[in-house]
Amino acid sequence: MNAYVNEAYGVGVLFKSGGDLGFVLNEEVDFDMPLGYIEKAWNIRNQFPIQFGDVSEYDSKNKKWKKEGLFVQFNSNSVNDYVDKFSDVSSIKDQDIFKINSDPEDVVFVTLAENSKENAPINGFRFVMTRIGAKWYLTLIDVTEYNAE
Known part of the structure; x- marks a missing residue:
């Protein structure tokens, strides 16, 4: 995975804590990262074919994906939507990872969405690939469907 992480920008992880959007910037991807409550997001067994277009939404009230599958949306405004959710006093939205x-x-x-049949209510996460120069890089991982509190 780290071959897809740009050394200058790193990879950000978006999460929710107490209902607020949080963010941490990492230099590399490590699936053994001590991310506590979001580690279960790595437990993906998605076997769905790729669907292009709109991505599946997460229904936080019912704690499940509205539609399961592997969704890929090109020309996405998703990162700008995340930035709009940070408070105006937050310096996070000024970081280079969001500007690029x-x-x-x-x-x-990309959204990998599964409604688990086991103990955990959901599996899945979202990630953003960004074209920087002529190459595509992993820039953000979204696990906001898991709330820390």
């Missing part, structure tokens, strides 16, 4: 994702033509938004 401001042009939707350079952003692909």
Whole structure:
């Protein structure tokens, strides 16, 4: 995975804590990262074919994906939507990782969505691939469907 992480920008992880959007920037991806409550997001067994277009939404009230599958959305405005959710006093939205994702033509938004049949209510996560120069990089991982509290 780290071959897809740009050394200059790293990879950000978006999460929710107490209902607020949180963010941490990492230099590399490590699926053994001590991310506590979001580690279960790595437990993906998605066997669905790729669907292009709109991504599946997570229904936080019912704690499940509205539609299961592997969804890929080109020309996505998803990162700008995340930035709008940070408070105006937050310096997070000024970080370079968000600025390089401001042009939707350079952003692909992928959702892996499963409603688990086991103990955990859901499996899945979202990630953003960004074109930087002539190459595509993993820039953001979204596990906001897991709330820390």
